[in-house]
Amino acid sequence: MAETAAARGWSGLWLRLAFAAGLAGIMALLDRIPLGEGRFEPALLSANYGFLLLEAYLLGEVFARLRLPRISGYIVAGVVSGPHVLGLIDSSWAHRMKAIDDLALTFIALTAGGELRLSTLRARFRGIAGIAAGMMLLVVPGLAGLTFLARPWLPFQLDLAGPGIWVVGALIGVVGIARSPTSAIAIIRDCRAAGPFTDTVFGVTVLMDSLVILLFALVASVGGSVLTGAGMDAAFLAAVAGQLVASVAVGFILGGALALYIRRLRGYLPVVLMMTGLLVSEFSRWLAQWFEAEYGTAVHLEPLLIATAAGFTVQNFTREGEALAEGLRAVALPIFIVFFSTAGVHLNLPVLGSVWHLALVFVAARMALLMVAGWIGSSMAGQGRALRRYSGMAFFTQAGVSLGLASELARRFPGWGPGVAVFLVACITLNELVGPIGFKAALDRAGESGKGS
């Protein structure tokens, strides 16, 4: 019987691959079909989305049969279809497809917030704090040290004397501890994982999402003053902290409004939730532009934090948590697929190709440091064997937040920042590809895959 099931699994795999190849063939031949003058170019965007949705779903299923995470399949589908491999979706269309990212990102953050339960966080607080501390105290100095040691071979020119290289190293280290809550929630959902290990690593992931932004602001301010010899930019640090607090406050208000909607109206909840995701990111952008235009100052509310706080509020401070979770689940899969496959389309392979040797060294070192940090942090917090041995593996993946920090670094330090950012993008690309496999393996080995609903 098992053999039959296995055989069916393999035939299903080939069937899906053949179907995916067929769709790719249609896309490749599209320009060769004589369509005459009635061709309507804008509709290709719709076809691209549909193609990516189907292709990513199929490759996700293929990856699942190979015991790999589905989201790796989604990303690979995007990479293969994108401008750098088969070119089925070229650069201009890839750029237009970015529009859906904001919607998906905030929607997934809403999902992440909705999954966080205060009771669980309280129960797992020691473990969460221990691992987070381990990451900050080990990974950041570790990567800074590696930057110092590797400075002769670094692919960017650093005209920095004395402590300058340590500033760069510290910033690389901070970006190195940034995680991806979006991929974490997607993998947890994909593996249907539940249990203390899952709760703890997810708690660390969400906590680090905010901490890393603060830490980056702190290191950038201190580093800036070290490099220029001027005083520390306390105003920048205070502004970042203020923006984070304001983001959480807006998230709480939004959560209250969502709860009210669910209680009073409830209809079309998945549609309303998707639109909420869209509005959050647009509101944040509009506010930043408005402040820039009116007061000449940059005030940027973090859309991910707003959405996470909103989901968290509904789940923990209202009775509508279950209804919210149900509404989110109804449309989660297509949104995950679109988000990760378009992320694959946008992966910067040429950059990776130019610095892959050293990026590989940094990625391997980061993984090793995360494993050690997970071990030490869990041990210090008195956690069990699973967290000690496998928690580090759960933090390999990087995506949106890390990329955002890399571009902020380029903006803030125009002299050497862009070169470092390019190198970081290469490392993040590798982590994005390899990370989900590590997280799934960690969940499997901790014995929590398949235990959720």
Added chain:
Amino acid sequence: MRELVGVAVFLALGLTVSQRWLGRVRAGRFGRFFYLTGAEFLVLGLLLSPRITGVLDRATLQGLEPFVGLGLGYLGFVFGLQFEATGLRRLPGRMFAASAALNAVVLAALFGALGWVLARGGDVPVPLAVALAASGLGTSTTFLFLVDRHTSLGRNPTFRFLRFCSAFDDLWGVVLFGVALCWFVPGGWIRLAQTLGFALASSVILLGAMGVARTREAELPVLAGTVLFTGGLSAYAGLSPVLVNAVAGCIVANVHPQARAAQDRLLRIEKPIYFLMLLVAGAWWGLLGGGAWLITAVYVAARFGGKIAGGAAAGWVLNPSGGVRSVGWGVLAQSEMSVALMVNLMLLFPSHGVGDGAAAVLTGVIVNDLVSSAYYGWAYRKV
């Protein structure tokens, strides 16, 4: 993204308001069902258009094109899925004949009148006249659902025929429209063959996609992906995504055992997609600046006359020795598909002539909804 936000806000508000409060509005005889059919979104779209508030401008509408493509493909697919041969064989043949009679009269009235109006401009744009006439054939399913829900007429035998008409009127309309669209640019027969080829390929993709979606959770991304892909490709080729996906849906309905389940799943998201379609149609209406009063008046009058006369013919076919002759009053409300067909036309061939035609159809939707709300009961009177 500005376009998405605008639409997100208004669609969310519209959905909220319409489901919560409009159902309770006492809008008098003419407005009884008007606020519940979704026609309010058409008005909302017009209000958002450049002509009035300017929230949805040309660039914004262009940004919405992929979503509109999704909507058109979706409506076509859901529409096609209802034509399962086994179920249709159970219906009496007289119903098909009555539906054919009804639609032949309406088509003749609309095509004749529109052909005359359009010919006044010089040459005779037959494809546009056929496309506009085709959009006038449909009968609103939502309206009939509301009559069933809010009155006791759902148990009336005539109601069964009206329900049947609401599906079959659109079938004639979709086929005629798709064929007319092939002649909007040179190479009509080749384009007709392309339409059929695309429909066949789409049905193969649909069948393949439904075959690989083994779980309930997987159905939504797979179906949405397929509808986006096939709808997008057919629109890219300048063909009607509605017709291509309708034919594909029809094929799937007759060969796939889970077609009914897929249709049920898709129908759950019908309302937001249809409302988006209305919103965009309303905005385009304002954008294209159409609205020649003569074509609008002729369209509305010809459709009204055609439906009343066609209804009498259908009543006679159903029961030559007596019975209902005023069936036409029950099929006045214009269908969701009419709007989809007009959006399809505006999307692929935006021009002043199409703008005028679209204005006529969309005005017709509003007028017919109002008239239907007041006089739907007349459809059940016996002579």
